[in-house]
Amino acid sequence: MSGPTKQRALVLQGGGALGAYDVGVFQALYEKINTDLDAPLFDVIAGTSSGAMNAAILVSNAVEKGWDHAATRLKEFWEYVATNPYVQNIPGFSLWWKNLHSLDPSAASEEAARRYYSTKQFLFTGVQNVFLPPPFPRPDTKFFDPQNIWPVYNNQPLKDSIEKFAKFPIATNYNQNQKQPRLLLVSVDVLEGAVVSFDSYPRVDGSRRSEYGAYYPANERSGTKHNDGQYEYTINYDHGIVSNHAIASGSVPINYDYAKIEAAKATIDNQGIKRIEKVQRYFWDGGLASNTPLRELIQAHKDYWLDVNGKVKDDATIPNLEVYIVDVWPTRKENLPIDHDGVMDRNYDLLLSDKTDYDEKVANIVSDYITIVKDLIGLARSKKIPKTEIDDILSRSAKSSHRSGIGRTYNDLIQGRFDIDVRRIERISNVDNDIASKLFDYSADTIRQLTRDGYEDALKEIQK
Numbered sequence: 533m534s535g536p537t538k539q540r541a542l543v544l545q546g547g548g549a550l551g552a553y554d555v556g557v558f559q560a561l562y563e564k565i566n567t568d569l570d571a572p573l574f575d576v577i578a579g580t581s582s583g584a585m586n587a588a589i590l591v592s593n594a595v596e597k598g599w600d601h602a603a604t605r606l607k608e609f610w611e612y613v614a615t616n617p618y619v620q621n622i623p624g625f626s627l628w629w630k631n632l633h634s635l636d637p638s639a640a641s642e643e644a645a646r647r648y649y650s651t652k653q654f655l656f657t658g659v660q661n662v663f664l665p666p667p668f669p670r671p672d673t674k675f676f677d678p679q680n681i682w683p684v685y686n687n688q689p690l691k692d693s694i695e696k697f698a699k700f701p702i703a704t705n706y707n708q709n710q711k712q713p714r715l716l717l718v719s720v721d722v723l724e725g726a727v728v729s730f731d732s733y734p735r736v737d738g739s740r741r742s743e744y745g746a747y748y749p750a751n752e753r754s755g756t757k758h759n760d761g762q763y764e765y766t767i768n769y770d771h772g773i774v775s776n777h778a779i780a781s782g783s784v785p786i787n788y789d790y791a792k793i794e795a796a797k798a799t800i801d802n803q804g805i806k807r808i809e810k811v812q813r814y815f816w817d818g819g820l821a822s823n824t825p826l827r828e829l830i831q832a833h834k835d836y837w838l839d840v841n842g843k844v845k846d847d848a849t850i851p852n853l854e855v856y857i858v859d860v861w862p863t864r865k866e867n868l869p870i871d872h873d874g875v876m877d878r879n880y881d882l883l884l885s886d887k888t889d890y891d892e893k894v895a896n897i898v899s900d901y902i903t904i905v906k907d908l909i910g911l912a913r914s915k916k917i918p919k920t921e922i923d924d925i926l927s928r929s930a931k932s933s934h935r936s937g938i939g940r941t942y943n944d945l946i947q948g949r950f951d952i953d954v955r956r957i958e959r960i961s962n963v964d965n966d967i968a969s970k971l972f973d974y975s976a977d978t979i980r981q982l983t984r985d986g987y988e989d990a991l992k993e994i995q996k
Contacts (some may be wrong), residue, residue, distance in 0.1 A: 535837055539575035539851040540565075542590075543826055543858065546581020546782065546819040547884065548971025550860040552610045552979040553959055554586045555603075556986025557858050562603050564994045573599045575706075575851075578716035578829045580818035582971075583858070584781035585609075585694055588773070591715040591732065592698040609697040610983065613661045613690075614976040617650035638871075643965040648873070650975040651967060658685065659974045661693045663788070687779065687788045695775050703740065703772030704732045706840075715773055716832055718818035718825040719780040721765070722790060727821045729828050730769070730777040736839050742767045747936040748800045761936065762806065765813065766796045780815035784971075790814035819884055824857060826888040826954070830895055834948045850950040858986075859958040861885040867964075876968035892954045902949040957993045961985035 542561075544554055562573060572594065579587030589609055593602040619625060629642040640648065658665040664686040672680035704712035715732035726744040734740050745764030769777070780791035797811045822828060830853070837850040861884045869875045912922055926943035933939050962985055967973070 535840075535849060536575075536851045538854060539833075540573070540854045540856075541576040541578065541829055541833070542574045542587075542856050543824060543829060544577065544579040544583030544586050545858060545860050545884070545886070546579075546583050546817060546823050547860040548582055548784070549974045549978065550959070550971055550982065551582030551586050552614075552982040553860050553986040554583065554858055555607050555610050556983040556988070557957055557990040558586075558590065558606060558986075559603050560987045560990035560994065561856065562599055564991070572711060572713050574713055575711075576714040576716065576829060576833065578718065578825045578832075579781070580718045580823050580825050581782040581784070584717040584719075584778050584818065585690075587715055587717065588694065588700075588702060588775075588778050589698045591704065591713050592700070592702050595702075595704060595712050596699060605697050607983070609693065610979050612697070613659065613693055613974055614979040615654070615659050615661075615974050617653050617975045619646060619649045619653065620975075620977070641965055643962075644967060647965065647970065647973050647975070647978055648967045650978070651969040651973045654972050654974060655683075655969070658689075659972075660689065662690050662974055663687050664689060682786070684789055685787055687783065690782070691775055691779050694778055698775075698778075700774050701769065701772030702732050703734070705734065714832075714836075716825065716829060717773060717777050717781045718822050718828050719777070719783075719791070719815045720818055720821045722814045722816050724765070724813075725821075727818070727828065728767070728815070729825075729832060730767075730773050730781075731832060732773050733836060734770075738770075740769050740772065742769075747938075748798060748806065749936075749938065761938070762798045763936070764798055765811075766798070767793055767813070768796065781818045783815060784817045785820065790816065823861075823884045824859070824886045824888050826855065826857065827891045829853075829855070830891070830952065834950070837950075838948050850948055852950050853952040855952055855954045857886060857888065857954060857956045859886040859956055862959055862963045862966075865963065873968045877966050877970070880968065880971075881966075886956060886958070888954075892952060895952050899949050899951050902946045905946050906949075955993060957986075957990050959985060959989060961989055 565573065577587040577591055579585070586606060589606050590602045593605040626642050626646070629640065629645040632639045633641050656665065666683050666685060669681035669683045672678070672682070702715055704714060706712060706714070717730040719728050719730070720726070721728055721744065724745055728742050728744050730742055731740060743763035743766050747761060747763050749761040776791065776793060780793055783789070783791040792812050792814060795811055795813045796808050799807050801807065818825065833853060834850060861881045863881070863885045865878060865881070869878045909922060927941050930940040930942055930945055962981060
């Protein structure tokens with residue numbers, strides 16, 4: 533299959549209620565980005581946590597009725613999960629905080645106070661269409677410390693809400709007649725510590741699966757080839773991505789229980805005999821390891837286009853990538869926080885903000901190196917250097933290996949070249965009113981404000 537010369541991707545961070553910011557960003561991108569009528573607005577949408585929920589809603593609805601419908605359904609989803617807190621009904625609350633802040637600038641603003649006390653309520657009462665509070669906190673049965681209680685929330689309402697706005701399973705394809713967007717969701721296997729991506733696109737053999745863990749090469753004594761080997765864990769979902777995969781991407785540690793997904797576990801005994809058994813794997817929020825899944829996007833993009841083209845050694849087989857990253861955690865702040873909530877808030881910002889500058893730089897440096905090497909190969913051929921001598925160099929073993937552990941040759945290193953161009957849309961509006969627990973602030977006023985902020989920030993970035 534001949535691929536396009538360029539594709540466009542959207543990367544959505546995780547951030548709980550901050551995911552409402554994506555609504556405004558997407559609306560601005562939909563209105564302002566030029567696209568060919570034959571090409572989708574986005575070829576790939578990759579997301580983590582709340583970004584995974586948004587990505588699933590967008591891709592599912594875009595496939596069903598188009599991108600305009602997808603934008604509408606995403607907005608409706610966030611309106612559906614928004615909740616009106618009690619604090620807004622307290623007489624004089626806003627005026628009291630406004631006057632207090634005017635007298636003492638170190639006191640919270642009226643808006644920050646509203647968000648703070650709204651979130652305190654939600655952590656006690658839950659949010660109807662997102663999470664339910666535990667009937668009783670889990671007691672400490674290890675140290676028997678009565679103060680060490682553990683509230684674990686029920687996220688079944690979130691699963692129900694996503695299923696209401698996205699049609700699962702999500703299975704998409706790219707071919708000459710069906711150029712559907714690709715969905716990538718990122719999670720973390722708790723015990724393995726591995727980043728696991730769930731992919732809506734099929735492989736060459738038509739299957740959809742996620743593989744990770746140790747790699748077991750094929751038994752050479754049986755006459756099979758190296759590429760017939762197997763990873764330790766395989767999660768099969770031939771019919772497409774399901775809501776459990778999205779929930780696995782957004783199961784915030786401590787607050788929610790582990791997300792459970794069945795996998796096939798492969799083991800090889802001393803005789804080289806492979807055994808497969810079904811096991812339960814446990815997942816946490818993808819934000820722990822990759823809250824901005826650019827690296828996963830780049831790897832999946834390369835793997836897919838090399839595979840569907842039968843690993844044809846041609847630069848044109850891998851489209852260049854134009855990437856939009858939506859960063860809901862601000863990387864910069866004007867004022868140094870000195871209060872407890874402000875310090876915690878800034879801590880979360882720095883832990884979860886976009887750190888993919890290096891990934892972008894490395895990807896483009898690798899692309900430059902491949903270009904130089906191929907130009908030198910072309911020069912050698914033009915100088916009548918024997919093909920056997922060139923091939924001898926290219927067939928030598930490289931120091932690095934494939935992710936499977938199988939060794940690479942120099943020739944492997946110069947395949948799969950493509951350029952990436954990244955634009956980042958960072959949440960900068962109204963960050964002075966942030967609170968440490970902002971990812972739980974599902975109050976209707978905050979959801980609407982985040983949507984407006986996303987739209988305005990995106991317009992500013994697009995117009996640069």
